[in-house]
Amino acid sequence: MSSNDRLIRKLQADTVLGDYEIETLARLPIRPADLAGRQDIVKEGDRPSKCCLVVEGVAIRYKLTAHGDRQILAVHLPGDVPDLQSLLLRTLDHTLATLSPCRVGFIDHADLLDAITRAPMLGRALWRETLIDAAIFREWMTGLGRRDAPERLAHFFCEIGTRLQAVGLAADNGYPLHITQQELADAMGLTTVHINRTLRELREAGLVTLSDGRVSIPDWSGLRARASFDPTYLHLRSR
Amino acid sequence: MSSNDRLIRKLQADTVLGDYEIETLARLPIRPADLAGRQDIVKEGDRPSKCCLVVEGVAIRYKLTAHGDRQILAVHLPGDVPDLQSLLLRTLDHTLATLSPCRVGFIDHADLLDAITRAPMLGRALWRETLIDAAIFREWMTGLGRRDAPERLAHFFCEIGTRLQAVGLAADNGYPLHITQQELADAMGLTTVHINRTLRELREAGLVTLSDGRVSIPDWSGLRARASFDPTYLHLRSR
């Protein structure tokens, strides 16, 4: 699938696009690049002049505290534009990095601004993407503040599965996800050791298994129940 | 200060506005209303047809978990439009409520959409507001996941002070904030009891005092240091 098609497909998971907007997107210049895993793309403090579309693979955004602890803020799947906000916010307040090896596409701010000037409804669709991004932050905040480790982790696996399904990249019984327990810990606000034990707990309960870069979900409804997962916050078009 | 002026002033704290955008904002129909404290304005699941501008007072947004715990997601000060996202996201994924008694201004989605159609740069300024909103969420996530209670609380007091200063509502030595320890606990992802003890710790260290609805900061630089506070994420125009 081309970079442009990946973006079109993702936007269509969230919003109804008109022919003109689709056409504009199809013509948008996107420069492809292949990146290794665990590698920073743009760093906190940078002032990028382009956005980065995830075409294949998984990207993350994170912050470091003054004490050197890391908090992973978001996980980005194919079709996402993790740093879309850099279009209007000059300096980056966090770092964007690859998790797995990624194929990405760079889109110049100038081209994107030009596109949304010519197709204002496309601008709204992109604005909407950033609003969904924020909705996901809110859900994560709720988890970080008020959910215990098993629920938080179960919720995470539900969310990623649901988002992958929305772009056609998840099977019914699981999905690929090359994430280490250290990274899971940094995303959940926990430690590796505790992630390990919590993962075991969920596995022994027959809800999820993470191994060899694959999340297996033998019991979706059990997992959803364990997480009290309600996908409304993802603001997907169907479901 | 009128509702429109309050909004203009806030947007100018974040973005340079042109005369035409200011003019458009000044003409925007805003219906004022006075609301009591601790009262929901719009609830999770609602599909509002208007946005709510905070003119005076403090508003919050929160979510409830399946177990009935509350997480406060954001604190909104005069000039903020806490539910601006409802312009593009049909159903609300959280609740908006007053904290203190508030004067608010309701702006119909139709009027706002009309304004940003006529003044696309105003649309970008509003988009930018929602992006800053998201940047604050990211900072809070970092705190919830990776900062201990004293640092998290100190960071909160720094943020609110800085944001109030940006709209000219804070003195050098503190600011008014009618928030209970229960609400602070729900914002910090902690319990009331622990907030109480942490507040005492910060008070005894001579950094902040919260009493009678007022935050007193005898030692700003000490507080900032305790919190490792860096205001970059607020994306304010000056500073």
Next chain:
DNA sequence: CGCGCTATTGAGAGAGCTCAATGTGCGTGG
């Protein structure tokens, strides 16, 4: 074949939680 990264497990420690009692200020009804 040895280093480095990741996963796993045990044991002890601690930050933050729960439960519960007490204090304090304020508004309301008698």
Next chain:
DNA sequence: CCACGCACATTGAGCTCTCTCAATAGCGCG
């Protein structure tokens, strides 16, 4: 004007979830 109820703040004591420290094991790669 006083008594009472109620919301909020404060403090103690014990508990638990999660952390820290540390050791072991598996695996890929130079």
